[in-house]
Amino acid sequence: MQTKTLTTYQAYVAKTENAKLEPFSYEPKPLSLWDVEVEITHCGICHSDLHLIQNDWKNASYPLVPGHEIVGNVVAKGDAISHLKIGDRVGIGWQRSACLQCEWCLGGDETQCKQNRATCVGDFGGFASHIRVDGRFAFKLPKNLASENAAPLLCGGATVFSPIFHHVKATKRVGVVGIGGLGHLAIQFAKAFGAHVTAFSTSINKEKESKDLGADDFCLLKDLKSHEASIDFLMTTASENLDFALFLNLLRPYGELCLLGAPAAGEIKLPIFPLLIGKKVVRGSCIGSRGEIEKMLSFAAEHNIKAKIEIFPMSDVNSALDKLKKNQIHYRAVLKN
Ligand code: NAP
Numbered sequence: 001m002q003t004k005t006l007t008t009y010q011a012y013v014a015k016t017e018n019a020k021l022e023p024f025s026y027e028p029k030p031l032s033l034w035d036v037e038v039e040i041t042h043c044g045i046c047h048s049d050l051h052l053i054q055n056d057w058k059n060a061s062y063p064l065v066p067g068h069e070i071v072g073n074v075v076a077k078g079d080a081i082s083h084l085k086i087g088d089r090v091g092i093g094w095q096r097s098a099c100l101q102c103e104w105c106l107g108g109d110e111t112q113c114k115q116n117r118a119t120c121v122g123d124f125g126g127f128a129s130h131i132r133v134d135g136r137f138a139f140k141l142p143k144n145l146a147s148e149n150a151a152p153l154l155c156g157g158a159t160v161f162s163p164i165f166h167h168v169k170a171t172k173r174v175g176v177v178g179i180g181g182l183g184h185l186a187i188q189f190a191k192a193f194g195a196h197v198t199a200f201s202t203s204i205n206k207e208k209e210s211k212d213l214g215a216d217d218f219c220l221l222k223d224l225k226s227h228e229a230s231i232d233f234l235m236t237t238a239s240e241n242l243d244f245a246l247f248l249n250l251l252r253p254y255g256e257l258c259l260l261g262a263p264a265a266g267e268i269k270l271p272i273f274p275l276l277i278g279k280k281v282v283r284g285s286c287i288g289s290r291g292e293i294e295k296m297l298s299f300a301a302e303h304n305i306k307a308k309i310e311i312f313p314m315s316d317v318n319s320a321l322d323k324l325k326k327n328q329i330h331y332r333a334v335l336k337n
């Protein structure tokens, strides 16, 4: 161990399902050879944090310290960590560790590792003063990304970048459903990849903002008929369940429906014939591998892609969550210590 470590972390905790968050302190597990201890400066609030607090996915355990869009500075590290030094500014996303030895880890997609561990499921997350994670899941941030704009990239940015990186070409017509934390980043990344981008939203007041972010076209969810057969790659990022059959109609032949949103009543019902006859594809995607996160961060830095944020003091976490629940955040709440 190269530095003195802290013995107590301050955090905000939901003690039971749906509880308001309250101050909490805990003793971290001992710093292992591969761990880093990070003093947190900022943490984005992803809708997944809200799903966890509400136990929408029935997998949350309490006490729960949410938070998985973390930016902070390395203040201690295990002896095996050589790619980071004390004082480095790093980001941490949804995944805090993996075995790094299975076929998926060795193949470059640690998200599929059977031993993958989430930052704030079963462990305490980033609504806190500090966190300790496997240092191989802490990413050094490019200098020209400000910490508050970078935090939401660690989960939201990675989640939309991964499918865009693999499936979007400049010739494609991309649709983004749900212009929230993920959606407003998806518009920017897809545009930077050269695609023609259409934003699909429930809110008319997001038309101008979507276009300012780079969308070429905008459609209200109640007017989907006007955009039938217009999209090659459609990413759904809504936090609530959608009638996915309607969205299948938006696709051109060979079009792909890419599911990213993870609503509580997660269910998808689709008619078979449009899929067969239009040779359409339905896929899902989750977060990003370490390699994708590294690529996403440098791509964002190079193309000036930033999360649009509302900053709240960490102590005001409940106000930020209330606003997120009402779909009133433009476009990501970021907690600041
Ligand atoms: P967010 O900031 O709250 O944005 C969600 C957007 O969904 C809202 O801004 C809204 O967009 C739309 N929406 C809300 N209620 C709706 C309704 N009743 N019908 C249609 N659209 C509605 O959430 P986020 O942080 O971007 O996360 C979005 C979803 O992705 C969540 O379910 C989250 O858990 C999930 N997620 C998945 C992954 C993954 O790995 N796959 C990673 C991160 C997050 P408009 O106002 O434009 O309509």
Ligand code: ZN
Pocket: 046, 047, 048, 049, 068, 094, 155, 156
């Ligand atoms: Zn997230």
